[in-house]
Amino acid sequence: MKTCIQVLRIFCVSLFLLPATPSLASDIMIGNAWIREMPHGAEVAAGYLDITNHGAVADRLIGAEASGAMSAMLHQMTTDDNGVMRMRHLEGIEIPPGETMSLAPGGYHLMIVGVREPYEAHSDIEVTLIFEHAGTITTPFFVGHHARANHDAAHSPTMNHEQGHNMEQMQHDENHEQTTDD
Amino acid sequence: MTDQSAAPKLWISLLTAAIFAIAVFAIGFTLYITFWAKPELSRLALQNQQFTLVNHRGENVTAEHFAGRPSAIFFGYTHCPEICPTTLNDISIVAAELGATADDINFAFVTIDPERDTVELLSQYMTSFDPHIEGLTGSPEEVSAFASGLGVYFRRTNDGPDYDMDHTSWIYLFKRDGDFFRTANLNSPNENLTEALRALAN
Numbered sequence: 001m002k003t004c005i006q007v008l009r010i011f012c013v014s015l016f017l018l019p020a021t022p023s024l025a026s027d028i029m030i031g032n033a034w035i036r037e038m039p040h041g042a043e044v045a046a047g048y049l050d051i052t053n054h055g056a057v058a059d060r061l062i063g064a065e066a067s068g069a070m071s072a073m074l075h076q077m078t079t080d081d082n083g084v085m086r087m088r089h090l091e092g093i094e095i096p097p098g099e100t101m102s103l104a105p106g107g108y109h110l111m112i113v114g115v116r117e118p119y120e121a122h123s124d125i126e127v128t129l130i131f132e133h134a135g136t137i138t139t140p141f142f143v144g145h146h147a148r149a150n151h152d153a154a155h156s157p158t159m160n161h162e163q164g165h166n167m168e169q170m171q172h173d174e175n176h177e178q179t180t181d182d
Numbered sequence: 183m184t185d186q187s188a189a190p191k192l193w194i195s196l197l198t199a200a201i202f203a204i205a206v207f208a209i210g211f212t213l214y215i216t217f218w219a220k221p222e223l224s225r226l227a228l229q230n231q232q233f234t235l236v237n238h239r240g241e242n243v244t245a246e247h248f249a250g251r252p253s254a255i256f257f258g259y260t261h262c263p264e265i266c267p268t269t270l271n272d273i274s275i276v277a278a279e280l281g282a283t284a285d286d287i288n289f290a291f292v293t294i295d296p297e298r299d300t301v302e303l304l305s306q307y308m309t310s311f312d313p314h315i316e317g318l319t320g321s322p323e324e325v326s327a328f329a330s331g332l333g334v335y336f337r338r339t340n341d342g343p344d345y346d347m348d349h350t351s352w353i354y355l356f357k358r359d360g361d362f363f364r365t366a367n368l369n370s371p372n373e374n375l376t377e378a379l380r381a382l383a384n
């Protein structure tokens with residue numbers, strides 16, 4: 001029932017957005033979409049992705065829906081000089097024309113709350129992203145400790161936030177390799 | 183002739199004054215370090231913390247629980263999507279790198295969200311990380327007592343059901359005698375927690 005309403009809601013949003021912006025959906029490209037593997041008992045998950053705007057006008061990510069979860073919000077995480085981590089809700093994330101915005105550890109994330117059945121490691125979770133102009137885009141997010149193997153992809157500067165977690169990356173390089181072939 | 187000898191005399195007195203000022207400063211600074219800053223540090227010592235918490239196995243934990251072993255203590259909450267699981271993963275890797283030395287170190291994850299983080303939830307959550315890490319919860323008062331004793335900041339972001347907690351994300355390190363050693367920041371590329379703990383356990 002809940003998913004019905006969710007689907008209906010997404011459908012309505014798309015109906016509303018599509019006529020105004022006929023073919024812009026293809027202007028937005030999603031890459032490196034992944035959800036951090038959840039510890040046992042956890043009900044929240046963080047989703048990350050790169051959004052590239054190939055269009056001529058700015059677009060805004062204004063919302064998201066993740067399958068199997070109650071809701072998904074746009075969050076910004078900051079850490080100050082005293083080591084205090086803060087999370088703030090954002091109304092939208094702007095993607096200027098010709099640019100790539102990265103939602104990456106240490107910065108922006110999709111805050112997925114109320115996950116009913118913990119997302120299984122190495123599975124793909126459908127997430128619908130809602131854009132102001134491009135409408136909705138549904139794409140699979142890989143569940144792991146980082147994006148699905150993508151060594152040669154141009155990493156955005158925000159990847160630097162992972163510096164402190166290099167060890168973690170090394171440890172999981174085996175699963176990294178296994179998923180390269182697609 | 184007299185005019186020329188006045189200049190060196192002035193320099194000598196200026197130099198004397200400068201040396202005197204430096205000496206006064208040095209003595210003052212030493213006194214400050216010994217008598218004023220020391221109590222500040224001892225206030226942070228583990229043995230001076232007043233709290234009774236419960237670990238994820240349901241056992242009571244007070245400051246004595248940590249006595250005689252170096253400690254690495256991290257504050258967070260299970261509804262934290264990023265920094266808490268990442269830090270606990272990193273600590274798990276550190277514990278694995280330390281091998282048998284990890285048995286001689288206290289690793290603790292203290293929830294600053296005790297209302298949601300029950301013993302039952304922590305007992306599930308902690309199975310995702312190295313078994314050396316102990317999850318601690320308790321009454322909001324006891325959690326506050328421990329956190330504020332160490333100067334850990336935490337604050338609920340809103341009154342809704344899906345609230346987040348702002349919190350200090352550093353790891354607090356203590357020596358074997360319980361004295362505060364330093365905080366560790368895993369986001370710093372220069373941080374080597376494994377080496378720091380190995381040194382503390384020696």
Ligand SMILES: [Cu+2]
Nearest residue numbers: 075087111263
């Ligand atoms: Cu968040």
